[in-house]
Amino acid sequence: MAARNQKRIEASDAELVSAIEAFSGFSFADVALLRRALTHASAKGTEGSDYQRLEFLGDRVLGLVVAQMVFEANPGAPEGELSLRLNALVNAETLAEIADEVGLSGLIQTGSELRALASRKQVNLRADVMEALIAAIYLDGGLEAARAFIRRHWEKRSKAPTAARRDAKTELQEWAHQVAKASPLYVIDRREGPDHDPVFDVSVKIAGVAPATGSGRSKREAEQAAAAAMLLREGVWAQETD
DSSP: OHHHHHHHHTOOHHHHHHHHHHHHSOOOSOHHHHHHHTBOGGGSTTTOOOSHHHHHHHHHHHHHHHHHHHHHHOTTOOHHHHHHHHHHHHSHHHHHHHHHHHTOGGGOBOOGGGGGSOHHHHHHHHHHHHHHHHHHHHHHHOHHHHHHHHHHHHHHHHHSGGGGSOOHHHHHHHHHHHHTSSOOEEEEEEEESOTTSOEEEEEEEETTEEEEEEEESSHHHHHHHHHHHHHHHTTSSOOOOO
8 A cells, every 4th residue: 555655646747647637538737736636634744735625616516517417417307306316426425436437546645544544434535536636627727627527427427317316225224114114234244355445245134025235345335235236126226227
């Protein structure tokens, strides 16, 4: 982990700009701004700065663009459905998932102490940096540049039928009370991998219903996957089709 962090810190400006441009479609002019967006407080040093202020701005830019995207893509949807879709698209899990997909997670500069962070905080870290990057694109290139980046990675998700779902654990909780008058029980079956990048296997059990399993990079993510697996198997949720 330490070696990987050191490699990130030593990346040249040209390499960093090129890596970001490859998945964002945007070429930064202000490299210092870009580096700030990728820097956690644990790695900023005594004279440096981190992504926290940018994260605040990026959250608002992302919310605006995604809200408009969802509004335009679902002209007949009521306000409640639009809110569900928006929340599903801007939550930490979705942002962290996109950060992993595009390779942003490997560019984050952190201190070695982050190896001890709980896995849930690792999800939040990746999500926060994604928001900071959006803010940096907005400040360096304007709203249209930020909008183009967001649409590139969020638009397909915004049109998926599953985007209007509540989170799986909430949905399963209600269904379990209807069919079994009991709450789901989540059990960690296995934990693998290093402390900074674990993988959890979780099973969920409801009286009178066959268990279901799921995996994830945090306990919460694995529990959500297990709950979703049960909802799909039991026909509570319909299978998503392309």
